[in-house]
Amino acid sequence: MAKVELKNLSIEFGAFKAVDDVNLTVADGEFAVYLGPSGCGKTTTLRAVAGLQEATSGDILFDGQKVNDLSPSARNIAMVFQFVSLYPNLNIRENIIFPLKARGVAKAEIARKLDWVVDIFKLGGELKRYPSALPPGTTQKVALARAVVRDPAVLLLDEPLSAIDEQFREEMRWELGHLQRELGVTTIYVTHDQREAMSLADRIVLMNDSKIVQVADPQSMFFEPNSEFSGQFIGSPSMNFVDLIPMGTGFRLGDSQAILPAEAVPENVRTSKQPIRMGVRPRDLQLIDGAAPIEIELPVEDVFSVGRERFFTFKIGDGIAQGVDVRAEAHGPANSIGIRPEGLKFFDAQTGHRIVTHEAAA
Amino acid sequence: MAAVTQPRSAYLTRWFILALLAAYTFYNLGPILWLLVSSFKGRADLFAMPPVWIFDIDTSGYESVFGVGAAAGTASAYGVVDALINSVVVSSIGTVMAVFLGTLAGYVCSRYDFRGKGDFLFFVLSTRMLPPVAVLVFYHLMFARLGLADTRTGLVLVAIFANVGLATWIMKGFFDGVPKEVEQIAQVNGYSRMYAFIRLVVPMVRGGIAATAGFCFIFAWNEFAFASILTTTKAKTLPVKISAASGATGIEWTQIMSAGVVLIIPVLIFFYLIRKHLLMGMTFGVLGRS
């Protein structure tokens, strides 16, 4: 087990900065999930931790020891790759014990370890088969078994579930989280799927454009996005954004005619000199039935139900926004929508940074 | 690549590997360079010990090969020109025919399933495996009986048979790379299979046909065993002519070196043209499809 630290880590490919001055500490036994759109530098960071990618500058430390110059095999890490990387010429049993044999572990120990992981992953029936004969879900299970079989200090997972069927992915995700807690191994997991991140992570590391945007536990990440990007990337459907234009007693919403009453906007935001953008998650919007504290005149365009939830769209000027009314008793389309005031987030329209309101700070 | 500072032993290993690679490169390229250099040496320089690296360029080898210059009309005139013409004629016609037949057979084998296809392909491949001397025992008699001995026609026949198998396999590989939808769309639009083949599919594998031709030409051009047994005077090809320079009176090294260069120049040109398809050509189209 180990604590992993990244200090001012930068990785460049020619003129392109794939990772730009990243600082992060992953605690011993923590499950950290790197989340971000493709090309944001999350996989590159992971490969640098593994030793498969050279750091241009900055340090990588395991338990305070610099490991920059250590080969992957000397770092005591294990890794599961996005695309299947089982050894096709070896059967499942040989695949699983490969890391032990490569390190010259004694036979009795190998047998003991093999029994242990086979038991965990329920692979008993597959040992004699070859990777090409297994479905992708099972091959990733084997890859995971191969990774944990020798008690690595750090477990690195590069989008391990993305090649698996939706149905099976859910199950694997659950097993993976369970396993990690059981083993207590420091884990860094890379994904672009926010649901994976939300359900697995102790902490999410959100990356965009080669930089870390926000590091937070899933709940805070969802409820307190520190920037427009966090708000927009996390949550489904995506957060709605609209510019606030000061107008008389309130704020006009973008190029629509709807007015947000001034009292809905916190004091420090109201007095800010910067242009303001407001974000609100669809689930903080309601089809109006007289119950909402804030009401805005925006005609609802379309409503459809998915189970208990009612998805609706409405126009703000030229743009389309989306809401989800989660109350089973909600009423039908109307000319205005309701907003839960705690759902309103305000951002500096220029920098994208969250403007911390007094309420939130308190 | 891994970001690791290597221990000393890793550096030593790397240098050792580089040294071995350099040695192999020297072994591989040295003889060809030595052939080129030696072909411009006069008799004295050719046998100098230690070998001379700087010498007066002497083209007497080439002159006697082509029977020009000082060697014009002399008894030592090597008279390679006739053999050269034989080689060009036999290899060209043989190549064109082999590629033509191979294209037809390769297409059918790529597109249709028929009884005995596997056997046919094996039979065709056997031409690549066959030891020439084995069939030569019979050819020798048959050619004499049919009046084909020492004729270009006979050698063309040999060039076709020796290369048609290769051409079939390589072309099958190239046709396999053309999607079947090409013919299906053409047929849906009312064109015949034949039309689709000639007008659509063949133009799509032009590059493959050229590469196949390149291989066939090289093999036909280099062919020695058949030509050496089946020709005596008129139809001698260049490889046979070269081997004839080692006779009872010793070996005419100046001529052999120069004739050798003359023989390999077309090969190198064709080799350069087909270099991208080398893998496919050397494995009957099984590997290296692209």
Place this chain on the structure above:
Amino acid sequence: MTVTDQSQQPTATKRRSAATDKKKSSGRMMILGFLSPTLLILIFMVAYPIISLIDYSFYNFSALNPHEGYKWAGLDNYTYLLSDKALWQRFIFTGKFVFVCVSLQMIIGIFVGYQLQKKFKGRDVIFTLLMMPMMLSPVVVGFLWRYMLNSEWGVVNYLISSVGLDKVSWLSQTTPALFAAAAADTWMWTPFIILLATAAFRGIPDTIYEAAEVDGASAAYKFFRLTLPMSAPVLFIALILRLIDSFKQYDLFFALTGGGPGSSTETVSFAVAKTAFNYFYTGEASALAVILLFIIIGLSMILVRHLNKMGDKY
């Protein structure tokens, strides 16, 4: 399907089957038309000669005077050949030659191929240059090496003596001549192994190596446990092809040693040619050719079975 349709069904089926019949027959015409020229040539140039060869091998006769006598000899030619010590010598020599040069080619080819799979500046140019020898005429190669291996003024002996070793009479002693021929054949055909090995190695995805690196495998462990087994199917093709080609090698020896010194570097192919065209023991040569053919066919069968398996994969 409704009831009223049934009355029309037979005609519809008939029409459809007529159409497929027509299609099938046009396909058959195309198969026949496209294959028959090749088939005819191969029957005339391969099947017919081989059958005649087998026939000849049971007769005692000479091509010099074919009219004089086809004397039925039964298995005499074979029993004579198999009890002939000189022939066994040729088989042993051929075997030695095949063993030496194929192992050299495989070892060097796999080594160089493994190094050349990596990308580096100028790799493609070097790679193409290294491929040249296998395209050259074996006769030219034979003479070139004969020139370089000359014991007095050959450049090989010059290089050997310049590092302080004794000169070797390469082509006038049996064992050195074997190695000389192996050196020339290896020179010519190692590039072939490099070509196939590189292709095989490049077919292995990088992630496999990265996974192995993370798993703590040393370079040697990776090579022997992963690289070699994973490229084995392609390397096997290379091996069998080289076995076949070196086993039937003729041209190179013709130019390099001429079978000498004495008849000590005569391969089986060489012996066939000599028996048939120098001594004109046509019957005996046919029997020997049949034996040679069976060995080659055996090797080819292994190859073809393997190719068929590969065909599904590649």
